[in-house]
Structures are given as C-alpha cells and as structure tokens.
Amino acid sequence: MRLPFFKKKTKKQRYTVAFYNLENLFDPERNVNILDKDFTPNGVKKWTVEKYQRKLQKLAKTIYRIGDEEHPYPPALIGVAEAENNSVLKALLDTDPLDDVDYGFVHFDSPDERGIDTGLIYRRRFFKLLHAEPLALLVDNVGGVRDTTRDILYVKGELNKELVHVFVNHWPSRRDGGVETEYKRVIAAKEIVQRIEGIKTEELDPNIIVMGDFNDDPSSLSIQTLKEEAGLFNPMETLHIPNSRGSSVYGNKWNMFDQILVSNSFFNYEKNTHSFDKADIYDHKSLREKKGKYKGTPYRTFVSDKYLGGYSDHFPVYAMLTFNS
Structure with a gap:
C-alpha cells in the first residue's frame, strides 16, 4: 500500500537533511571482490531475496518519514552508510514509497x-x-599496514539555488578499542578540516554540512577537533544522553555516533538562503524493540548472525533547514 503525502499547511519553507546508517544493506548476490559471503543465501546469515526485499521496504518507509512530525514531506538530502553498491541504492529508491519521490x-x-x-x-x-x-582516508593500523576503510564522500551542489558542500562519512570503527583507534578518527577529522580550508580559499563563508556515522560521540576528541578547527556547529551535543538517549546502543550505553554538523553560515537568515532550525533523532516507536531486555533500543536486522527482521542498529538523525524567502 502506498503511503499518502500528508500535506499539512506550513508557514515555513522547510527542508529536512538526514543521515541513516542502513546496517549492512547487501544484496544476496556473491561478489568475489569483497567480503560479502555472509550476506548470501548460503552464507551464515542466510540472506535471501525475501529478507533483502523486506529490509528495503522497512528502510524505504523510514526514510520517507524522517522528520515528519516537523515537516510533512520526505527529506531533501539523506546521507547513508553501509550500502554495498549502486544496485542496492537503486533498489531502495525503487521501493514504495520512495519510488514516488x-x-x-x-x-x-x-x-x-x-x-x-x-x-x-x-x-x-x-x-x-x-x-x-570520493576522498580517500589514508590511515594505517598500529602495525603500519593500511586500514582499507571507507572513503569520505564529498558532494557539491545547489540546494534551492544556494551553493552547499556536503561531506558524508563512516569513520573507522572501534573494533580494536575506542582509545586504541581514536587516532584514525582524528585523522579523518583533520582531512575534512583541510578540505574545508581549501573551500574557504575560493568562497567567502561557504555552506558546509558534515554528516555521518563517526564512531565517536560529540564529546570525543575527533568531533571536537572537527567542530573547533572547521568552525562548525554541532546540534547533536545536546541530544545525547548516555544513559537514556542516542542513535545507537553498545552494551548498556547510548552512543551518539550519528551526527550532522553545519557551518555558522546557516545562521545568517539572509533572503534566499537556508537557516538552521533544529535537529533531532528520528527514534520513532516503530524503529524500536517492543519488549524484552533491549526494549526501546533500535530494532535491528541482525544481532550477530541471528536474524531479527528489523530496520537498522542505528536510528536516523536529521537537521531541519528553513529557506528564507
């Protein structure tokens, strides 16, 4: 069933900018060039076409609704992480209700x-x-071998004819320890700072949006480095409550690894520009575990190799921009 557009009357021209870690959006086909064997019908996760399509449907409905309590239309920009290839993103956008956008x-x-x-x-x-x-993120493991981590995606475009620069990130994981791997994420922060400095040599007061799964909280050294050295505002700082609210959970602690930072230019309120309005976590009840030990946490697709059939192990986050007409 196709979801309706809820066309409420709004006084402001608002635009939603979102980020969503999709939790291993793999197709079921084997690709010998990457380690995707687990996500095949014969792999340990028994990842079938039916499960894949079910996940696409859940993600599509979620993306469509991000920020719907603030603004009745689907997001204008959505950064995503953990997408296997072009085909899974095309399949996602071909899934109801996104196929109508x-x-x-x-x-x-x-x-x-x-x-x-x-x-x-x-x-x-x-x-x-x-x-x-793609901006290559060149970091080495402790032993001196390159960590073949995700690139940073840089996109330049016009949002309602206003020039914006967007960086989409999925920084190196904490698999080998948060403290032990911190230097990798600081390098990632400094890479973006350097790119922003380059933009500033060509533009006066550019519009910058940096979003992603940073594998660090707003208070972490990497995010503080990014914020301070690039002159960005991080609305996610006030949303993170370690014992009760965040975008993901590890152990019994809420993390705020998913964040959207914006440049101070989004506070100028000039005509034909966008201004920052608010930010939030899209932690709708439909995306939460309904009962048991993990009640209230993100309703995941998998816990280890156990299939739960949920959405993602992360909640989406979003920022609301107002167009000053």
Whole structure:
C-alpha cells in the first residue's frame, strides 16, 4: 500500500537533511571482490531475496518519514552508510514509497574490505548536483599496514539555488578499542578540516554540512577537533544522553555516533538562503524493540548472525533547514 503525502499547511519553507546508517544493506548476490559471503543465501546469515526485499521496504518507509512530525514531506538530502553498491541504492529508491519521490543518488565503491560504502540521496527538485568525488582516508593500523576503510564522500551542489558542500562519512570503527583507534578518527577529522580550508580559499563563508556515522560521540576528541578547527556547529551535543538517549546502543550505553554538523553560515537568515532550525533523532516507536531486555533500543536486522527482521542498529538523525524567502 502506498503511503499518502500528508500535506499539512506550513508557514515555513522547510527542508529536512538526514543521515541513516542502513546496517549492512547487501544484496544476496556473491561478489568475489569483497567480503560479502555472509550476506548470501548460503552464507551464515542466510540472506535471501525475501529478507533483502523486506529490509528495503522497512528502510524505504523510514526514510520517507524522517522528520515528519516537523515537516510533512520526505527529506531533501539523506546521507547513508553501509550500502554495498549502486544496485542496492537503486533498489531502495525503487521501493514504495520512495519510488514516488524524485530521488537521485551519488555512490562510489570504496576500498572497504566488506564493501560497505557511503552515499548521498537527493531530491532532484530541490538539489542540483554539481560535483561529487570520493576522498580517500589514508590511515594505517598500529602495525603500519593500511586500514582499507571507507572513503569520505564529498558532494557539491545547489540546494534551492544556494551553493552547499556536503561531506558524508563512516569513520573507522572501534573494533580494536575506542582509545586504541581514536587516532584514525582524528585523522579523518583533520582531512575534512583541510578540505574545508581549501573551500574557504575560493568562497567567502561557504555552506558546509558534515554528516555521518563517526564512531565517536560529540564529546570525543575527533568531533571536537572537527567542530573547533572547521568552525562548525554541532546540534547533536545536546541530544545525547548516555544513559537514556542516542542513535545507537553498545552494551548498556547510548552512543551518539550519528551526527550532522553545519557551518555558522546557516545562521545568517539572509533572503534566499537556508537557516538552521533544529535537529533531532528520528527514534520513532516503530524503529524500536517492543519488549524484552533491549526494549526501546533500535530494532535491528541482525544481532550477530541471528536474524531479527528489523530496520537498522542505528536510528536516523536529521537537521531541519528553513529557506528564507
């Protein structure tokens, strides 16, 4: 059944910018160039076409609704993480109700061994794509061997004819320990700072949006480095309550790894520009575990190799922009 557009009357021209870690959006086909064997019908997760399509349906409905309590229309921009390839993003956008929205997307294959990449989905009606490229994140493991982690996706475009620069991230994981791997995420932060400095040599007061799963909280050194050295505002700082609210859970602690930071230019309120309005976590009850030990936490697709049939192990996050007409 197709979801209706709820056309409420709104005084403001609002646009939702979102980020969503899709939790291993793999197709069921084997790709010998990446480590995706687990996500095949014969793999340990028994990932079938039926399960894949069920996940696409859940994700499509969620993306469509992000921020719907603030604004009745689907997001204008959605950064995503953990997408295997172009085909899964195309399949996602071809799934009801997203198939009724004028979405396009940007994606590049990254050197990540598992093949999980970042991407940017955008509404063609509001966003004109001007340039996109993957920015290699060159970090080494402790032993000196390169960590083949995800690229940073850089996209330049016009949102309602206003020039914006978007960086979509999925920074190196904490698999080998948060403290032990912190230096990798600080390097990622400094890479973006350097890119923003380059943009500032060509533009006065550019509009910057940095979003992603940073595998660090707002208070972490990497995010503080990004915020301070690039001159960004992080609305996610006030949303994170470690014992009760965040975008994902590890152990009994809520993390706020999913964040959207914006440049101070989004506070200028000039005509024909966008201004920051508010930000939030889209933690709707439909995306939560309904009962048991993990009640209230993200309703995941998998816990280890056990199939739960949920959405993702992360909640989406979003920022609301107002167009000053």
